[in-house]
Amino acid sequence: LLRLPRTTQRVDQLVLLLGGNGGYYHDTIEFVSILAITERLGLDRQLPLVVNERPAAHMTELLDLLGYGATPLLQVGRDAPAHFERLLVTTRLAAGTQWFDPMLARWYRRRLVEPLGKLPAPHRKLYLSRARSARRRLSNEEAVVAALRPLGYEVVCPEAMSVRDQIALFAHASHIVGPSGAAFTNMIYAPPG
DSSP: OOEEESOOOOEEEEEEEEEEOOOHIIIIIIIIOOOOOOHTTTTOOSOOOOOEESOHHHHHHHHHTTTTTOOOOOETTTOOOEEEEEEEEESEEEEETTEETTTHHHHIIIIIGGGOOOOOOEEEEEOOTTTOSSSSOOTTTTHHHHHGGTTEEEEEOGGSSSHHHHHEEEEHHEEOOSSGGGGGGGGGOOOOO
């Protein structure tokens, strides 16, 4: 039997399940992208969003950049059951790292890159360093950087940047190189090709 606490958060108004997990890739591609569907359906932008307790800073910044900064967020704890009288659950446009609908990149570019105005031709060559990462670091990153710098690559650590700055950086990228990691999520802001 499931033992529920005596008090359960109860929400009677219509709300949208957004979710989140704190990971930059997953929050951006799997969860926040749900708003692409709701916008296409013409749903009210003030519809409260159900998110995990204490959403990551990158998620709240992304919501703000997309124009949802004033939208009420209903935070639900990981082990705290809640009762929703009317909960809107959409299909997802992505499934982990297995696939994502190409419409997502178009939506993100339209919503977050186009407002930057006319951009020059893509010209920045980026190497996505993992030097600040706690895991999956390259043992020979110095040699990799030494080989890339003469080719015009600049070393960047996107995790140390705001989401706004990451969007602006990748919107100018002509080449993106790196070993692995969530920083590659930002390719959705890069010019097609």
